[in-house]
Amino acid sequence: MRWPRIISLLIVLSIIGTFAHYTLPQRDVVRIVRAESLLTDVEGFNRYFYSSPDSGTSGASTARDIRYINTIRADDGTVMVYRNEDTGLLWPPYFKFDSQDLQTEAANLESTENDPIWVAVTHYGWRSNWISIYPNALSIERVENRDVTLFPWPTVIVLLVFAAFIFMAWRIWERFEDRVLVPARDGVSVRWAKFKDRLSGR
Incomplete structure (x- = not known):
């Protein structure tokens, strides 16, 4: 009876750890390349990884405009794309209602490789090319350099x-x-x- 209990405990801890890793806020130091809005078809399995439509808008259609923030990571130079959606009053409870304001901030902080502006993006969620999901940006803060410790x-x-x-x-x-x-x-x-x-x- 010992091993079934250990296995059950490991499964429960894995589920809790996975849930916490997806939900808890994380911060990345990045350079913003472009802030844009694209018509995205949100249906099938990956719809669970997108927020509800912005507060005050209709959610009848599966296709809707979603704001994206395209960036380059400071640590390894790889591409990282964030979505920028309201969380509203739903889960996770970040009570975010300012997606358009955040998109404007991101556009204002766009920079080039020759003259970079480094920012810290607070976000939750995962990035997966396979199922087309993106972490959701919560806030953007300008930092001094790419090597800043957060x-x-x-x-x-x-x-x-x-x-x-x-x-x-x-x-x-x-x-x-x-x-x-x-x-x-x-x-x-x-x-x-x-x-x-x-x-x-x-």
Whole structure:
């Protein structure tokens, strides 16, 4: 019975780790090449990796204009493309409603290889050419140079908020258990004991 438990635990931890890696914010130092909007057909499996249509727009069609930010990574010079969509009030709860403003910021920070402007893009999600999915940009901040070291403040803040939420939920459950479940269980035990005494003629 030991190995099935270990395997089950590893599966659960892998699912949690994968979910956290996709959802938690990350930051990349990049050079913006171009900010553009393209008509994209969002259907099939990859639709789960796109946000809902921007707040205040219709989502009836599977094809819609999606903003993209094309960049070159500072660390290895490879291409990285981000989508730029509102998250609204849905998951993940970043409450992003300013995609057009962010697109304007990105366009203003476009630069060339000879005269680069380096920026830190905060995002969540994955990039996959195979299923055509892109990480969603949350914010853009100009940095001094390509070798700047970024402390993962967004991830730390999200984890602290999540830990506080778990702690509060645990405390609420603990109080509910002490005030409701334990007395109810004790009451049932007492009534069951009295019932058995009656059956035995005591």
